[in-house]
Structure formats: structure tokens, C-alpha cells
Amino acid sequence: MAKNYEKYTLEELITDEDFICWVKYPTQELDEFFQTLIKNNPSQAKLIHTAKLAVQQLAIASKQDAPANEIPVIWTDIEETLTQAPAPRAGLRISWKYLTAAAAVILLMGIGYWLNTRNMSASVYTQLTSNSAKPIKEVVNTSTEIMSVTLPDASEVKLQPNSRLSYNKSFEGDLREVYLSGEAYFDVKKNAKIPFVVYANGLVTKVLGTSFSVKAYEQDKQVSVNVKTGKVSVYAQKSPQTLDPETKGIVLTPNQQVIYTKENEQLARTLVAKPTILLNKQELLQFAFKDAPIDDIFEALEKAYGVEIIYDKEIMSNCRLTTSLTNETLFEKLDIICAGIEATYKLIDAQIVITSNGCN
Known part of the structure; x- marks a missing residue:
């Protein structure tokens, strides 16, 4: 987060989305960031504490179903709570403009979080089971x-x-x-x-x-x-x-x-990250090659792992290799083979694509 929080005012903190997200929906990354900020800037610790309390109070207020004429009373209660908090800034008064802006951000974030975690995913399972x-x-x-x-x-x-x-x-x-x-x-x-x-x-x-x-x-x-x-x-x-x-x-x-x-x-x-061998131990003994054509080696890998290996047979017709492939993973085997014939490979749609300029 490329933000200069060291110079943020109280009003800027309580209307900052990343700060609000840390207070309401903390992740390990956000918590580590703001805890480091507090540690490295002790002079800002009191301000951050007060802003955090303000966001918490605003979050509570944003969930209240109150008549319009009672809203000013809610904001007054929030400011009174903040002024009674431990180690607040002297003469704390937060502008209505910032209180309203912060509440709007908190409310929108809360709605978005609820929709993402409830309606967009949990309801899929719930709706299917309830409609069975x-x-x-x-x-x-x-x-x-x-x-x-x-x-x-x-x-x-x-x-x-x-x-x-x-x-x-x-x-x-x-x-x-x-x-x-x-x-x-x-x-x-x-x-x-x-x-x-x-x-x-x-x-x-x-x-x-x-x-x-x-x-x-x-x-x-x-x-x-x-x-x-x-x-x-x-x-x-x-x-x-x-x-x-x-x-x-x-x-x-x-x-x-x-x-x-x-x-x-x-x-x-x-x-998958670690493809498993589909052959038995006896069949694996065949993975020892002596001056073998690359066709034979790729064919053995395809059979062992059930994968498709794509390469230019004409260009690689002269490629031969002596190697023993037993305990390595599929990708380790590919690394060894490609290093031996000066080739490279990549995964495309579950297929292994070999690129080579051929062998002399």
C-alpha cells in the first residue's frame, strides 16, 4: 500500500478503505502492515487507536435501523464514546462530513462483503439443498x-x-x-x-x-x-x-x-501439482534408457502418467539420451530430459509442449 499513513489525520484514517478493511475484516497481510506502522511510528499510535475505535463505533451505527430524527443522537453518542476512550487526542471533534463519509464507506464495504460471502457462494449450496x-x-x-x-x-x-x-x-x-x-x-x-x-x-x-x-x-x-x-x-x-x-x-x-x-x-x-505414476513397480523398471531415441522416452512418460506430450518429431529425430528415471517426479524427469537434449517445456491445457532446435 503506497500511502503515507505517517502523516494521515484522524479524518483521513476513518475514511480510508484499507484502514476500515483492517478494522472490520482483518487479514494477516493488513494486520502485519498496520502493526508495523504502529511499531515504527509510536507518535501515531494514539491517533490510530482512536481512529480504529471510531470505525468500530461507526460500523455499529451503520447497522442500526433508526428514524432520521435520531441519527444526530447516534453520532453524538459516537463522539462521546471516543472522547471517553483511553488516551484520546485532546479536544477531539470529528466533522459531520467525515463521519458521514466514513459511515457510507463502512456500509458499502459491509454490504459488499456480505454479498460476496453469503449470496454469491453460500447460497449456491443452501439453495440447491433446500430446493431438492x-x-x-x-x-x-x-x-x-x-x-x-x-x-x-x-x-x-x-x-x-x-x-x-x-x-x-x-x-x-x-x-x-x-x-x-x-x-x-x-x-x-x-x-x-x-x-x-x-x-x-x-x-x-x-x-x-x-x-x-x-x-x-x-x-x-x-x-x-x-x-x-x-x-x-x-x-x-x-x-x-x-x-x-x-x-x-x-x-x-x-x-x-x-x-x-x-x-x-x-x-x-x-x-495436478504432483502427478502420480499410473504403472506398477515392475513396469517402472523400464525407465532405464541407454542411447534411446527421444520418441521412446516421451512415449514411456505418456504411458506412466497418462499425459500427452507434444513435440516436433522431425526436428527431434536425432535426439537420443541415456538416463535412468525412477524416483523423480514427472516435472523433475522433464527437467532432466530437457537439460540432456537442450530443450524446454511448458504446460498448455494439461498437455506438455516440448520446444527444441534439434540435436546434432
Whole structure:
């Protein structure tokens, strides 16, 4: 924050949005900033304390449903409270102009915060569960440990702390529907006749039988789904432009994930941070290469991790490598390979794209 708070007046502090945000909705970053400011400017400490108290009082006043003729009394009470606070500035009087401006900022910030945390996210889960045509059961994990939940079809869910899960009690009908707010890992029983669907704060994940994780906390701006086994179809729930929103979605395979941004309803596919090997230990022994064509090495990586590697076979036709790749992660393997053939790589839509000028 490029602001010279050391020279701020009381009126400037109580109408500053960052200062108000620190008082009402403190984050670690904001708290560290203002605590450092107080520590480095002890002469401003009393002023900041008074401004903080003013904002707190204004926040209370902005929530009061008072008749117009009582508003001046509320402001008078606020000033009296401030003048009685410990170590106030002598002769404290705050202009009505600044009180009104500060109250307006506080009220608008409060409304925005409430809309963002309530209407835009929490209501998605609440509305879906309350509008369900079938009787549902809710499980809430208020503990600090992962909770195991067995669904009516014997599918298993690992529910993270501070998460809630609702589901149809019987799973009868055309769909096995589950509603999630928070984070959970799903191990779904196969049933081709009755697809398994997870609704998670604006994102829909549809599967027949697979294992995957969903992270969809109400306060987060994004929802993510990553697949461990099988395939899932992921799409945004809000798609009034099309009768079949699934056609606008993304199909995920193992080691892939999708990030859904709630604000603009955008889906972005990529690889998970740590792709896991899909082969058994015996098959991994084949990851020792001696003067092997680069085609063989990339083909082995594709098979091991279920990823697609794109490169120019003609340009890299002379590239050969001797290496043993066993304990490294996928990206460490790629670093070793690219260093050996003087190439580079990047991730594009869950694909690995190799760039090279060829090998002599």
C-alpha cells in the first residue's frame, strides 16, 4: 500500500478503505502492515487507536435501523464514546462530513462483503439443498480430523474439516446427487445406469465410477477438481445459454485438474501439482534408457502418467539420451530430459509442449 499513513489525520484514517478493511475484516497481510506502522511510528499510535475505535463505533451505527430524527443522537453518542476512550487526542471533534463519509464507506464495504460471502457462494449450496425434490441428509465436519462418510451406494467420501456434504437418502432415480461446500475426496462405486453428480458452489462434476477430489470452500473465488482414477466430466452449473451445459465443459483424466473461477465462470484445465505414476513397480523398471531415441522416452512418460506430450518429431529425430528415471517426479524427469537434449517445456491445457532446435 503506497500511502503515507505517517502523516494521515484522524479524518483521513476513518475514511480510508484499507484502514476500515483492517478494522472490520482483518487479514494477516493488513494486520502485519498496520502493526508495523504502529511499531515504527509510536507518535501515531494514539491517533490510530482512536481512529480504529471510531470505525468500530461507526460500523455499529451503520447497522442500526433508526428514524432520521435520531441519527444526530447516534453520532453524538459516537463522539462521546471516543472522547471517553483511553488516551484520546485532546479536544477531539470529528466533522459531520467525515463521519458521514466514513459511515457510507463502512456500509458499502459491509454490504459488499456480505454479498460476496453469503449470496454469491453460500447460497449456491443452501439453495440447491433446500430446493431438492428428494429428502436429503447433511453431514457437517466440525472436527479437526478428516471424516469418513459412506453413501447409500457404498461410495466413500473423505470429508475435510469445516466442510459439509448433503446427499439423497436413497439414491433412487436417474442420478446419484451430492452437494458439497468445502473439500472432499470421493471414491465412487461404478454404476453406468445411474451417474454420480457432485454440485460444488457453481461447478458440476459428473462420473460413472472413479476417484477424485473437489475443493469448493464458500469463501474461495475458485473451485477445483482433480482426478486420481477414471474420467469425469466437469462443467459450470450456470449455463442458461445452452440446454446441455455439459457440452461446454471439460473431460478430465488421471493427473488432470480443472480450476473454475466463480466470478466469470471460466474453466481452466491443467496437470495436478504432483502427478502420480499410473504403472506398477515392475513396469517402472523400464525407465532405464541407454542411447534411446527421444520418441521412446516421451512415449514411456505418456504411458506412466497418462499425459500427452507434444513435440516436433522431425526436428527431434536425432535426439537420443541415456538416463535412468525412477524416483523423480514427472516435472523433475522433464527437467532432466530437457537439460540432456537442450530443450524446454511448458504446460498448455494439461498437455506438455516440448520446444527444441534439434540435436546434432
